[in-house]
Amino acid sequence: xxxxxxxxxxxxxxxxxxxxxxxxxxxxxxxxxxxxxxxxxxxxxxxxxxxxxxxxxxxxxxxxxxxx
Numbered sequence: 391x392x393x394x395x396x397x398x399x400x401x402x403x404x405x406x407x408x409x410x411x412x413x414x415x416x417x418x419x420x421x422x423x424x425x426x427x428x429x430x431x432x433x434x435x436x437x438x439x440x441x442x443x444x445x446x447x448x449x450x451x452x453x454x455x456x457x458x
Contacts, residue, residue: 398429399450406433406453413437414456415446423449 400406404417419432429450437443 398431400431400453405456406431407456408435408448409452409454412454412457415448415453418445 398420400417414436415433423430426449432447435444
């Protein structure tokens with residue numbers, strides 16, 4: 391069961407990481423998912439050179455807190 395009243399875990403401007411790769415991301419936008427029962431985040435992947443940063447939309451369960 392999903393708690394539809396709980397706030398989003400991250401807010402625009404926050405930093406997190408992709409669970410699968412550990413790549414750091416910057417949160418750009420937060421919205422409720424249409425096809426997943428959770429929040430969906432538009433993120434900017436903070437890739438290191440020579441790769442270029444790019445935007446991606448991911449569900450909340452694919453994000454983890456950024457390791458310091």
